[in-house]
Amino acid sequence: MAVAQSPTVVVDGVELTGEWMNFLPFRVETDPFDDALLKETMTLPGGESLAKCWQCGTCSAGCTMNPYVDGFNPRQFIDLVRLGDWEEIRAKSDQIWRCASCQKCTHRCPKEVNTADVVGAITALLERRGVYAKPTNAEVFAEIFMDQVTNHGRIEEAKMGQEFYLKTGRAGELAKRAGMGMQMMLKGQMKLFGGAKVKHWKGMQEVLKRRRAAAGGAH
């Protein structure tokens, strides 16, 4: 906190010396206004017009996603990048990924910022740093589903249910549905300990192989 030890200041004829500005401690955040993040984002495809933004809020006010995703605010995403506030951007990564690419923001921007593309560039920045949004329930379900199909050739309802509720952080709901599971097991509609592959696993593998080849090696 040491400041201006030797120089003197005269205010209305009164000479003030020493640490004359520090009569009250002040809680501040040291913010370097670091341009590195801004520069990096501007090099990513779509990020070129980022610096033009003057923060009027036209984009966020008319944004399609803003009413549906709490905290989805393109104006603020741009501001955070300009300020170099990576921690805040990371904290908002869940929202930033939700852009619907409807382009309303871009068409309305009075300053010729390609806002939708800039938001895209910010998501690319997140991707580059390995920060992804929390997957949706549907995405989690799809992943478990595909895993089971590719490993066993079939779906096992008990395991599916367990994994789905646990992976989406809803153990409580899983417990609530235990009764229904029990009924299904008693009626032979669901096995508690499955794990077996389908009867024609070899044929299934052949199907999977062909599908993988058709999809260019993915899955």
Place this chain on the structure above:
Amino acid sequence: MENVVVIGGGPAGLKAAAELRSLGLDVALVEKAGVLGGTPVQEKFALLAPELRPAEEVVGALVKAVQQDGVQVHLNSTVTAVAGQGKDFTLTVQNGKGEERLQAGAVIIATGYEHFDPSVKPEYGYGVFPDVITSAQLEGMLSDGKVVRPSNGQVPKKVAILQCIGSRDAQVERKYCCRVGCVVASKQAVELRQKYPDMQVYIFYMDIRTYGRGFEELYWKAQDDFGVRFIRGRGAEVRRRGDELLLKAEETLKARASETPFDMVVLTVGMGPSEGTKAMASLFGLPVAEDGFVEPADRMLAPVSTKAAGVFVAGTALGPKDIEDAALEGAAAALRAAAYLKGGK
């Protein structure tokens, strides 16, 4: 008596003198300094916003017109007394050698403004930390072709420009806007980024007010083409930590106060009435408004006339404005003075 004394040799006074000559009147120009051109010359303005033309080119042309048109120029001179009234004034002019008297049918007061002295607001550290400078000092550095930190002679890497220092501030009894600070800061930032592409330049502002033709475009240019960063928030205070300055300012969009290191802090200082303007208002008995500038007869209908017959005003004696507007008022005052001497009102 068809002659006019113009008091003040800045853009408004120069333009008034030249226009009066073009109307065939005799003109004497009284200038306190030893050189014509007014504040733009005395404070070494570099490029002029918004066209980025050298100040020398513009003000130089105004000076040249006066010198070529047979205006009787009195340098290092001040008007100390006035006798008589409209169409028959006798002005006492003091110069280095003594006193002389000038006869005048009409008088145009174009005595200008002076920059706010930021040491009045000690929280910004002006006068304490050498690397806190005014926009006028930066202008001088830009004219000299080298912008360096006064503390160590090095080119600063990170510069903060604080807007509205001594403007829009009830604490210093200056509630008005200086009108040119926004475009001047944009211009200076463009010049800095042109000259030193690695320098980071931040402008801390409350509102950007770019009212003049071409002003807004220059602001866009600073942001779009030169990467100047505009931070919405008024700087609160400057401290020093070792070799660097720490600026406390709120990024209001983020709703967080922060303390940021900078190498140099430029204070965009406001305009107030000059000593000469105050002295002439008192000498000619002209009313001044709450802002300290001369009050014309009617701000809308008679903007360069005063309540005193035969006394006209132009330029920043009437309030903050840019060179363009000051010269325009000089021409308007010349027309009013000529019409007055020809028997009009």
